[in-house]
Amino acid sequence: MAVIGNNGAGKSTLLNTIAGTLPADDGELTLAGHNVTKKSVAYRAKWLSRVFQDPKLGTAGELSVAQNLTLAQQHNGSMSLSRYRKASQEATYRELLQSLNMGLEDRLTTQVKYLSGGQRQALSLLMATLSHPDLLLLDEHTAALDPQTSKKVMDLTQTIVETNHLTTMMITHKMSDALTYGNRLVMVQDGQIKLDVRGAAKDGLRQEELMSLFAD
C-alpha cells in the first residue's frame, strides 16, 4: 500500500500514529487482532517494523552490523540474560547481507556509523524485515538517498516484500513510486483520505489523473 499526499497532508501523522510515536486523539488501532491504541512503541514492535526516512535513525551507529541485526531479529526478549552472540548466526547474517549486494557481508563487525547512507538504509530495511513483521512501515525511506541508490533500495524493498509476503505501508512523495509499487494507493489531503484505489483500478491510474487530484 502506498500513501501519497502533499506536505502537511497528514501522511507522517498517520504513520506515526500507527507506529505509536504519536498518541491517537480518537478511534482505535488494531494490529493483528490486538488493540494497541494506548500501547507503547516497543509493545507494538511485536507486530510491526519501521524504516525511517533518515538512515541514521534506523540503525545504531556505535554498534556493529551484526549487533544491529541481532537487535532486529527478535522483537521480544530484549531483557533476556542469554548471550546474544552466537556463531551459528553469523553465517545467516552473512547470507542475508550478501543478498543486499552492497558488500556488507564482510563487514559484520564494522560499526554502522562508518557505512554510507545507502548501506545504512539497506541494512535498516533488512533489519525491519528480519523479524517477519505483520506490518512493515516505510517512511519515505528513499528520500534521503541519491537517485541511483534510491532506485536500488526501492528494488530491494520490492524483492524483500514480495519474497516474504509482507503487508507494507509506504509513504512517499514520488508519484511514480506510488504508482509503480504496491497494489493499493491512498491519497491523503488535509488529514482526510481523499482517494483509495486498489488492484486493477490502481493499475489503470495515470500520473496525470493523480496530478489533477492533487491540484484540487
Next chain:
Amino acid sequence: MLITSIGQGLLWAPLVIGVFLTFRILDIPDLTTEGSFPLGAAVTVSAMISGQSAVVASSLGFLAGCVAGWVTGVLDTKLHMPSLLAGILTMTGLYSVNMHVMGKSNVPLLTQKVLTNYLPATWSVDLQTIIVGAVVTGVVIAVLIWLFKTRLGLSLMATGDNPAMSAANGIYTDRMVILGYMVSNGCIALSGALIAQSNGYADIGMGIGTIVIGLASVLVGEIFLHGRQMWVRLTGMVLGAIIYRFLLTVAMGLGFPVDDLKILSAGILVVVICLPILRTKTRTRQQLKRYLKQIGADEHEAESTSSLNRQASPEGLLSRDSK
C-alpha cells in the same frame, strides 16, 4: 606515592565505571553521583556501627545507590524531566537523606572491622587497599563484561545509542534507562562505601565534586586506552581512576593546599576535554597535507592551502616539514 595512587585509584574505580555507564553507554550526564556517593558511605558506615559486617554493609551501600538511581531514572523517563534536572533533584534530596542516615554531618568508624581488616594485619596498608580495591573492582568489571555480552546488555547499549531505533525494535527504552541509572549509581555508592572505610569516616560533604572526578577519570582513561571491546573500555576506566589519583597526589606533593584540589580537578577536566579535540585537529591537518602531497600538489600549493586554514600554526607547519 604511585603505590598509594594505585590503591586509592582502585577504590575510586567503581565510581568511574558508574559514571562511564551513564555518560558513555546511556549518553546521560548524571549528577546523582554527587548524592549517591555519600549515600553509599553513609549507609555503609551506619550499618557497620549498628553491628553489620563490612561485607553486608558495603552491599547495603550498593543497594542504596541503586535506589537513588531508580529515583533519578523515574524522574527522567516517566516524568519526562531533562536528565540534568532529574539528577540535580535527586542529589539535593539525597543531602537530607544522608543527614538522616548519619544523624550528624560526620560519623567516624571506631573499632568496626572494615574490609581491609579481613586481610593479614602484617601487610602494609597500601597492599591491603590494593587487594580490596582490586577484588571489588574486579567483581564489578566481571559482572559488567558478562552483562554486556547478554541481550539485555546489547539492549542497554542500543538504547543509549539510538532510542528511537531501539523502541522500534521492541526495546522498552524507559526500563533500560532506569536500569542503567540503577547499576551506575550502585557502583558509585559502592565506591563511596570503600572510600568511607578507607578514610575511617563518612562525611556529608564527601560527594562534592565527585561528578567532576568521575568525568575527568573517564576521559583520562579513554585517552590512554581506547578500544571498542567492553573489557578494554572498563580497564581504561580503572586506569583513568588511578592516573587521576596520581595526578592529584603529585599536585599535593607540590604543595597545593587541600582546599585547592577542587579547582585543580576542574582544571584537569578542562584539559582532558580539550586534548582529544586538539589531537583530532592535528591529525586531520596531517592527513590533508599527506593527501595533497599524494595527488601531486606542489609544496607551494599545499602551503597556501594550509595558510587558508586559520588553525594551522607556524610550528605545526615546521614540524611537518621536518618529517
